[in-house]
Amino acid sequence: MRAAWFEARFGNVEPCFFAASKRLTLILVLILSVWASCQAQPERSTLPAATRLATIYVQVSLPNGRPAGGALVTLRPTRGAPSIGFANDSGRLEFPGMPEVQYSVTATTPSDPNLVSDAVEMNPSLAANGNLTVQLLLRDRSDHTKNPKPGVIRADENEQRIPREARKAFNEGLKFKGNDEPLKALESFNRAVELYHEYYQAFSERGDVNVSQRKLEEAAADFDRALKINAHYGPALRGSGYCKLEKREFADAIELFEKSISADPNNANTHLLLGIANLELDRREPAREALQKALSFDTQPVPRAHIYLANLYARERQYLQAADELHKYIEADPLAAEAAGMREIEAKWRARAAAP
Structure with missing residues (x-):
């Protein structure tokens, strides 16, 4: 039995009903209103609210449970360019300073392109401390269904505040x-x-x-x-x-x-x-x-x-x-x-x- 243990060792958008001409009129009115407000209060400036940033921790494992060192991890927001990085020898990677928006994260390994992970959907804003820990398991492509379900991130894992x-x-x-x-x-x-x-x-x-x-x-x-x-x-x-x-x-x-x-x-x-x-x-x-x-x-x-x-x-x-x-x-x-x-x-x- 001991030998067996070692064989192997993670908003709807409503349609717009305004005609194009009405929409253009509303936009012009809004611009003029903002301009007039700025003219009336020249010494005041309106700054955008500060965006909360999160750190996303990713742990990638091989099918046998060992760390997937060198795995290529892609963190893709719903809008904008993706963030890409390589896991360290322990299969870990950090994405610090990330805006709290919806993301999809996946991993592959350059040493074996046939190994991929399922896509995990997540949003750091839903975690208590704004930080997430995501565990990805690399599997053979043949094991993946054509429409895989999004990975589930456990709340108790998300909210760990690990020093x-x-x-x-x-x-x-x-x-x-x-x-x-x-x-x-x-x-x-x-x-x-x-x-x-x-x-x-x-x-x-x-x-x-x-x-x-x-x-x-x-x-x-x-x-x-x-x-x-x-x-x-x-x-x-x-x-x-x-x-x-x-x-x-x-x-x-x-x-x-x-x-x-x-x-x-x-x-x-x-x-x-x-x-x-x-x-x-x-x-x-x-x-x-x-x-x-x-x-x-x-x-x-x-x-x-x-x-x-x-x-x-x-x-x-x-x-x-x-x-x-x-x-x-x-x-x-x-x-x-x-x-x-x-x-x-x-x-x-x-x-x-x-x-x-």
Whole structure:
């Protein structure tokens, strides 16, 4: 199960009824009125009201959940030129000083043009503090429908008031985590939650690192803390479910994985873990459905799903299908440590399938 965890790791405008000549007359009257007012009060000037500016934070993730460093992010207002920038190594990008108008934000990755995000519609003026945090998930173009629904931005995510130093520590933690430096990552995430106690993303990321270090009790506590702040956060639901899976509390794990999929339906690893938990309870059809779903994501390879699917077929005495699944796993990862043993099992199952 531990190996499975690492397979993968966001106004109507009324029509004008005036004739053109009447409209022109009204405009002239308005201009003359303004001019006369200015002549009568030469020392007064009318200044436009100050426009509130917002900072829009964007986090871009690859299909496997890792930060999409170098992703190209486009922030497009309803009117005017778009703002374009590249995400840093942690997959983050800030657009400071943006007018509070309606925007659409999308992301692509130059390294793989086939990966794109759905468009997320947003308006900073609707947030309490005028700042927004948007999470974008890159997916294969084939996964997108022709008319995708606008992404939803959660209010509890929008209104986080994360101190700059806490955000900096969090980004450093993501970078260390991506570079496989767990101790440094833990130090950074510790710093982030010390500076901002409601930083549920940092608690969840720290939980992931603790899982990688086999500190499952600490990991479970981190995921639980994250979910107390945001009960709908997909990565924390998945992490908490994994800890339940390791403790063989399969029914609880299944419930958490299903909630995680509701929050983030496009994570192949969660479907894999859901399949494993169902298989442990011998719930074959739900297990089959989840494992096949995990294998349907072309941009998120989870070859170990073939092993569990093979196990399911073997339980049903469908030895040819079981052998085929093992063969697919070996083809996907021929240098795996267990590849030789898998070849032996595959041969035995093919022999059983051929026996009268």
